[in-house]
Amino acid sequence: MEAHLVDWSRAQFALTAIYHWLFVPLTLGLGFIIAFMETIYVKTGDEFWKKTTKFWMGLFAINFAIGVATGLIMEFEFGTNWANYSWFVGDIFGAPLAIEGLLAFFMESTFFAVMFFGWDKVSKKFHLISTWLVAIGSNLSALWILVANGWMQYPTGVKFNPDTVRNEMYNFWDVILSPVAVTKFLHTISSGYIMASLFVVGVSAWFLLKKREIKFAKKSMIVGATFGLITSIFILLTGDESAHQVALKQPVKLAAMEGLYEGKVKAGITGIGILNPKKNLTNDEDSYLFEINAPYALSFLAFHDIDSFVPGLKDLVYGNDKYGIESVKSKMLKGKIAIDALKEYKEAKKSGDMVSQLTNRSILEKNMKYFGYGHLKKPEDVVPPVAITFYSFHTMVALGTWFFLLFVLILFFSIKREISKYKLLLISSIASIPLGYIASEAGWIVAEVGRQPWAIQDLMPVGIAVTDISSTSVQATFFLFAVLFTLLLVAEIKIMLKQISLGFEGGH
Amino acid sequence: MFENLTLLQLQQYWWIIISLLGGLFAFIMFVQGGQTLLGRLSKGDETLKTMLINSLGRKWELGFTTLVLFGGALFAAFPLFYSTSFGGAYWVWMAILFCFIIQAVSYEFRKKANNFLGQKVYELFLFINGSVGVILLGIAIATFFSGSSFSVDTNNFSHWHGSYRGLEAASSIFNLSLGFALFFLVRISGALYFINNIDNETIKERAIRSIKIDMLIFLFFFLIFLYLLLSKSGFAYDNNGLVYYQEYKYLYNFVEMPIVLGMFLIGLLMVIIAVFMTIHFNKTCCIKTAGVGIVLTVMALFLNVGLNGTSYYPSTFDIQSSLTIQNSSGSHYTLTTMSYVSLIVPFVLAYITYAWYQMDKVKITKDEMEDSHTHKY
Numbered sequence: 001m002e003a004h005l006v007d008w009s010r011a012q013f014a015l016t017a018i019y020h021w022l023f024v025p026l027t028l029g030l031g032f033i034i035a036f037m038e039t040i041y042v043k044t045g046d047e048f049w050k051k052t053t054k055f056w057m058g059l060f061a062i063n064f065a066i067g068v069a070t071g072l073i074m075e076f077e078f079g080t081n082w083a084n085y086s087w088f089v090g091d092i093f094g095a096p097l098a099i100e101g102l103l104a105f106f107m108e109s110t111f112f113a114v115m116f117f118g119w120d121k122v123s124k125k126f127h128l129i130s131t132w133l134v135a136i137g138s139n140l141s142a143l144w145i146l147v148a149n150g151w152m153q154y155p156t157g158v159k160f161n162p163d164t165v166r167n168e169m170y171n172f173w174d175v176i177l178s179p180v181a182v183t184k185f186l187h188t189i190s191s192g193y194i195m196a197s198l199f200v201v202g203v204s205a206w207f208l209l210k211k212r213e214i215k216f217a218k219k220s221m222i223v224g225a226t227f228g229l230i231t232s233i234f235i236l237l238t239g240d241e242s243a244h245q246v247a248l249k250q251p252v253k254l255a256a257m258e259g260l261y262e263g264k265v266k267a268g269i270t271g272i273g274i275l276n277p278k279k280n281l282t283n284d285e286d287s288y289l290f291e292i293n294a295p296y297a298l299s300f301l302a303f304h305d306i307d308s309f310v311p312g313l314k315d316l317v318y319g320n321d322k323y324g325i326e327s328v329k330s331k332m333l334k335g336k337i338a339i340d341a342l343k344e345y346k347e348a349k350k351s352g353d354m355v356s357q358l359t360n361r362s363i364l365e366k367n368m369k370y371f372g373y374g375h376l377k378k379p380e381d382v383v384p385p386v387a388i389t390f391y392s393f394h395t396m397v398a399l400g401t402w403f404f405l406l407f408v409l410i411l412f413f414s415i416k417r418e419i420s421k422y423k424l425l426l427i428s429s430i431a432s433i434p435l436g437y438i439a440s441e442a443g444w445i446v447a448e449v450g451r452q453p454w455a456i457q458d459l460m461p462v463g464i465a466v467t468d469i470s471s472t473s474v475q476a477t478f479f480l481f482a483v484l485f486t487l488l489l490v491a492e493i494k495i496m497l498k499q500i501s502l503g504f505e506g507g508h
Numbered sequence: 509m510f511e512n513l514t515l516l517q518l519q520q521y522w523w524i525i526i527s528l529l530g531g532l533f534a535f536i537m538f539v540q541g542g543q544t545l546l547g548r549l550s551k552g553d554e555t556l557k558t559m560l561i562n563s564l565g566r567k568w569e570l571g572f573t574t575l576v577l578f579g580g581a582l583f584a585a586f587p588l589f590y591s592t593s594f595g596g597a598y599w600v601w602m603a604i605l606f607c608f609i610i611q612a613v614s615y616e617f618r619k620k621a622n623n624f625l626g627q628k629v630y631e632l633f634l635f636i637n638g639s640v641g642v643i644l645l646g647i648a649i650a651t652f653f654s655g656s657s658f659s660v661d662t663n664n665f666s667h668w669h670g671s672y673r674g675l676e677a678a679s680s681i682f683n684l685s686l687g688f689a690l691f692f693l694v695r696i697s698g699a700l701y702f703i704n705n706i707d708n709e710t711i712k713e714r715a716i717r718s719i720k721i722d723m724l725i726f727l728f729f730f731l732i733f734l735y736l737l738l739s740k741s742g743f744a745y746d747n748n749g750l751v752y753y754q755e756y757k758y759l760y761n762f763v764e765m766p767i768v769l770g771m772f773l774i775g776l777l778m779v780i781i782a783v784f785m786t787i788h789f790n791k792t793c794c795i796k797t798a799g800v801g802i803v804l805t806v807m808a809l810f811l812n813v814g815l816n817g818t819s820y821y822p823s824t825f826d827i828q829s830s831l832t833i834q835n836s837s838g839s840h841y842t843l844t845t846m847s848y849v850s851l852i853v854p855f856v857l858a859y860i861t862y863a864w865y866q867m868d869k870v871k872i873t874k875d876e877m878e879d880s881h882t883h884k885y
Contacts, residue, residue, distance in 0.1 A: 058883070061616055068572060069612035073605055075579055076594060080602060083595025084665045090587020091838045098584040099849050101577030106856050109569030110863045116883045117566050122866050130863075161839070165663045166587075168839040346662055467595035468667050477602050484606070488613055491624040498622035 005471040006463050009081045012478045016073050017448070018441060019485040023067030023492075025440050028142060028189055029196025030060045031135030033227055035128075037220075042128050052216055053131075054119075055504055056200065059496060061116060066492050070485065081474065085455050085465035092158055092169045093148050096176070100144035107137035142192070143185050150181025152456050153447070154249045160368050162345050162361060167459070180245050184447075187238035190231045191440050194403055197228025198429075198436035201410055203500055205429035208420040213504045222414050229407035235400060240301065246450075247302035250457060252316050252382055253450035256389040258298060259287050260312040263320060267310040269297035270394065275387055281314055281380055313386070317379050328379035335374025338367035372459040381461075384452040392445040399439035406432055510847040518843035519833040520815065522585040525850055527810035529578045530649070531803035534690065536571040537645075538795070539564050541698030543611075543638030544691075546631065549702065549714045556711060558619075558877050558884065561634075563705045564698075565615040565885040566867060570860070572612060584846055588836035589821055592666035593648075596658045597674025600648050607641030615885045642694055646687030647677050652813045653737060653758065654682050655822035660829040669825045682740075685733040692726035696779070697802060700786060700795040707871035716787055723783050738762075743819035743830050751819050751830045761812045768811045775804030 034056050041049035075097060079086050086093075114122060114130035122130070151157075157174025158167040169175060201224040207217035246254045254260075259275050260267065273291035296306040303310070309323055319327030341363040348356035376382065406428065413419040420426070451457060455465035510518065542564045550557035583590040594601050610633035617623050618630035656677065657669045670676055677683050699715040699722070706712075742757020754760070762769040778801025782794035814820040819830035837843065876882060 054883075061883070062620070065613045065616040068569070069609040072572065072576060072608055072612070075576055076601060076605055079579075079583070079590045079594025080598055081595070083591040084663075086583065086591035086595070087587055087664050087666075090583055090590055091842045094580065094582075094584030094587055094590070094838065095842055095846055095849075098577065098580035098846060101573065101580040102849060102852060102856060105573045105576055106570075106860065109573045110860050112569055113566045113867060114863050118867060119882070121870060126866065164839075169842050169845070172841075172845045467598070468665070469595070469598055469673065473598055473673060477598075480602075480606070484609065487625065488609075491613070491617055494622045494624045495617060495620045499620065502621070 005469070005474060006466050008471050008474040008478060009466045010462060012081060012474055012481070013074075013077055014448070015478060015482055015485070016070060016077060017444065019489065020067065020070035020074055021441060021444055022437060022489065023063050023070065024142070025192035025195035025436075026063050026199055027060065027067050027138050028192030029194070029227070029231075030056060030063070030199065031131075031138050032193065033196055033200055033223060034060060035132045035135045036223060036227070038128050038131050042124050048215070048219075051504060052220060055216070056220070057116065058499055059203075062492060062495050062499065064112070066488055069488070073481065081467050081469075082455065082465050083467035085460060088166050088460055088465070089152075089456060091166055092151060092155075092175060095169070095172070096144040096148040096151075100141050104137050104140035104144060107133055108141060109137075111137065139189055142189055146185040146188055147176050147178075147181045149447075150178055150184045151175055152454075153184070153451060154178055154180035154245075155456055155459055160364070160371070162342055162364055163349075165342070167456075179241075180249055183238060183242045183245050187235065187242045188443075190235040190238055191443055193231035194228055194235060194400075195436045195440050197224045197231065197407065198403060198432050200224030201228065201406070202430045202433040205426040206500070207503075209423065209426050209430075211420075214420065216504045218414065218419065221410060221419070225407045225410040225414065228403065229411060232400070232404040232407055236404070239397075239400070243301050244304065247310070250451060251311055252313065253384065253389070253446075254302060255311065255313045255316060256384050256386045256450055257393040257446060258310075259386055259390045260298070260310065261287050261314050263309055263311040263315040263323070265299070265309045266296050266307060267298035267302075268293040268295040269301060270294075272398075273390075273394070275390055277387070281317060281383065313383055317382060328373065328376070328382050331370045331373040332376055332379065334367040334370035335372060335376070337374075338364050338371045339374040341367065369458060372454065372456070372461055372464075375461050375464050376453070381453055384450050389446055389450045392442040392449070396439050396442040396446065399435050399442075403432065403436065403439070510844045513844075513847075515837075515840045515843070516834065518840060518847060519585075519837045521847060522581075522837070522843055523814040523820075523833045524811065525853075526578070526581055526585065527807040527814065528803070529574065529581055530810045531805075531807035533571070533574045533578055534694070534806040535697065535799045535802045536567070536574050537642060537690075537694040538697035538701045538799075539568050539571050540611075540638040540642045541691075541694030541696065542701060543634040543698070544695055545698055545702070545715070545718060546634065548718055549699075549711055551714070553710075555874055555877060556708065559706055559708060559711065559872050559874065560702060561615065561618070561885050562877065563702060563872050568611065568615055572608065575608065581846075585838055585843060586831075586833065586836045587838060588660070588664060588666075589831050592658055592660065592831060592836075593651075593656070593821060596666055596668035597648065597651070597656060597677065598668075599672065600644060600674035600677060604641055604644045604648065607637045607644065611637035611641070618885060638694070638698075639691065642691045643684075643687040644678075646690035647683045648674075649690075650680070650683035650686040650733075651677050652810075652820050653740075653742070653822075654680055655743065655824040655830070657825040658823050658829060659826040660823075660831075666829075682733065682736045685729045685736065689726055689729035689733050692722045692729065693779075693802065695722045696726060696783060697795065697798055700782060700798050703786060703792050704795045705868060705872060707873045712792075719783055720787060743822035743827065744817050745819055745830070745832050745834075746817070749832070749835060751822070751827045751832070753827075757818060758812055761816045761818060764816055765811070768808050768815070771804045771811070772808035775801045775806075775808060777801070779805065 034053055037049055037053040041053055111130040111133040115134050118127050156178045157171040159170050161168045201221055204217040204221040207213045271292045271294055274289045276285050276289050279285045279287050298310050299308045300306045311325055315325050317328050319325055341360040345357055345360035413422055453461045455462045546560050614630040614633045618627055658666050660666050696719055699719045702715050703712050738759040741753045741755050743751055744754040744757055745751045779798050782798035785791040786794045814833050819832045821831035823829040
């Protein structure tokens with residue numbers, strides 16, 4: 001496939017994914033925050049909590065609609081823009097998507113209507129259950145899509161079938177309980193909870209600065225900050241496990257996340273650093289122009305052992321005999337052997353040559369795990385864009401640390417002091433809303449840019465996965481969706497701001 | 509249980525599920541149909557329009573969800589169709605998706621203060637979704653019978669032949685007739701839904717008038733489609749998977765599968781009865797009768813094209829590349845796993861019905877729309 005087409009297809013998918021992820025995290029977390037608030041209302045019967053629930057619910061609805069719209073596009077873009085990929089993995093990937101639709105999406109959409117329009121039509125308890133089911137449904141939806149994404153990062157539970165030329169599932173539980181999928185799900189949904197907490201805290205801070213809706217703002221802030229603090233601790237744990245899984249399953253990604261070119265024993269982690277733009281795989285330039293390093297931390301993070309060896313990009317591309325790391329060149333050779341064996345197998349099958357079929361099938365199975373490498377043009381192709389991955393990773397970690405501190409400060413000042421007097425803290429809370437989005441998007445950039453060039457890790461590079469179509473068509477739809485999504489985003493922001501400014505008793 | 513079924517039995521089971529989903533999707537498109545009736549039924553009266561939009565707005569997510577599930581189920585059960593059709597008929601599917609994106613936000617954004625694009629634009633979005641979106645979907649579904657210009661190589665990667673990438677399907681009278689028949693059918697079901705869901709005489713009268721006209725136009729296009737379908741050659745395949753043309757294939761399929769024919773005729777009859785009872789006996793509950801009828805009719809059409817040794821996605825470029833439920837499906841293991849998941853379908857349908865019943869116990873009234881404390885679109 002032409003490189004131009006692959007780049008445009010990647011750009012289009014990135015565009016859709018980035019826009020989609022602007023709306024999803026808030027839905028994931030705000031659903032639960034609303035459910036907590038309504039639970040307090042049902043328990044206490046206090047109308048204040050009903051109004052509070054309704055205010056946040058109004059904002060939830062505005063965000064939900066556009067999240068659904070962009071999500072629909074993503075599902076079908078697998079087919080429209082990545083048709084070859086769709087066939088190659090449809091036997092595995094389709095199952096989580098279908099289960100998502102059946103188990104999660106229907107739950108969300110059915111009870112969404114009850115949640116918004118059922119206040120005076122159904123009993124209090126049924127309404128509360130509906131609110132919880134919307135929250136659970138949206139999170140279940142995330143579960144299945146992240147299972148599918150986890151499988152792309154670490155294909156497991158499947159076997160390649162040369163007769164159909166695709167991967168076929170042989171163990172469903174291996175797919176859904178893969179450590180990568182489980183970690184990815186937990187880490188991603190907790191990032192959504194933090195995002196929603198930041199949103200609630202930030203909007204409440206705005207009311208406090210404006211000296212409006214004081215009681216509402218203070219109470220909402222405590223709920224948001226408590227939820228945020230708990231999930232910040234949780235995300236620390238899932239982040240640690242996530243990095244460990246990346247070290248085990250996608251070592252090239254880990255090396256790119258740290259800008260690590262030469263492998264190290266007792267490797268340190270970069271707290272703050274600026275990459276040297278002149279550095280590449282073949283020169284001896286320093287990796288960093290500036291760096292503050294925490295010794296041993298990377299070795300510990302990667303393998304939970306401060307003495308462990310963390311391979312760098314050079315080790316992973318050119319091989320390192322001492323640590324038993326195979327070079328990409330060698331993997332490419334094996335990949336080509338697998339591709340040739342598949343071709344021979346098909347010809348033998350056509351001509352009815354059983355001996356050749358068995359021989360080539362055996363060769364194929366032996367080399368199958370390198371199949372995708374056979375499509376690469378040069379070993380350096382396995383290295384993802386290092387700078388994007390590095391800066392995204394460090395942005396995410398730095399902001400995550402800040403959010404943790406912010407929630408601690410908010411709770412401390414809310415409980416022990418009069419928080420409305422601390423203007424700097426309130427301004428910081430408002431500023432943290434966009435920072436939350438940046439951190440959340442940065443996390444996805446690490447996950448997705450960091451695994452390039454693979455559509456499916458080690459099995460299928462993006463160049464093979466793409467639909468056979470003219471790049472002009474993809475460009476046209478790219479701009480079409482870019483304009484549409486941007487218009488809708490502007491509309492959402494304007495509506496959100498207006499609804500917030502209308503306040504606690506504002507329009508429904 | 510499902511493990512003991514043969515691969516072919518699983519493929520047939522999944523085609524039945526797909527057919528059911530197709531039928532349910534066609535039914536739930538009363539939302540789209542209703543969207544095209546907003547102007548005619550409200551005639552500029554803002555309160556009436558608000559009632560109509562709020563009536564539909566409480567159901568729009570179900571259509572979206574069914575579309576997602578339909579896509580997901582096709583991806584899982586028949587991945588070669590998914591990759592061939594979506595990647596091949598690129599522009600048709602992209603246009604359909606575009607029509608659905610603009611619907612999703614319209615209900616929620618339309619009346620909100622500071623909504624940037626203005627109320628009229630969102631109402632236009634709803635009309636586009638209900639008209640262009642539905643007609644294009646009908647055209648895309650018609651290609652299940654008429655075929656498309658593609659080939660599948662030895663790696664099972666598909667290639668499209670023709671530069672219009674699916675848009676050429678809109679030049680066929682056969683495809684267009686189904687597209688327009690579907691459009692007028694969903695308008696009828698939309699009007700029946702309004703009659704059932706809204707407590708307002710003006711809307712009811714106008715909806716009945718609209719049904720009378722739309723029913724005649726629906727029958728005109730549907731009969732053209734039916735005539736062309738039953739008189740055309742179809743794409744049959746033998747036990748070795750060899751695809752060949754067979755005269756009157758779809759007619760024979762109905763004759764050779766009497767249950768499917770029965771479903772089709774009963775379904776059509778139910779739609780006609782629903783319309784008749786509404787017009788002549790002033791009944792308000794006929795969306796249910798029509799709904800079951802639509803599900804049965806559409807399901808029967810899907811079963812006709814997928815079963816009885818028929819290629820459900822024929823290639824007009826290379827007949828042997830045509831897709832059948834046998835050569836395009838997932839593996840035995842995947843279909844088995846998915847079949848267990850499908851057992852949840854009745855449970856899902858049950859809670860949807862319960863929630864729907866709870867919400868629709870009280871019909872939409874003007875008073876409700878004027879209450880400042882209720883969430884409205």
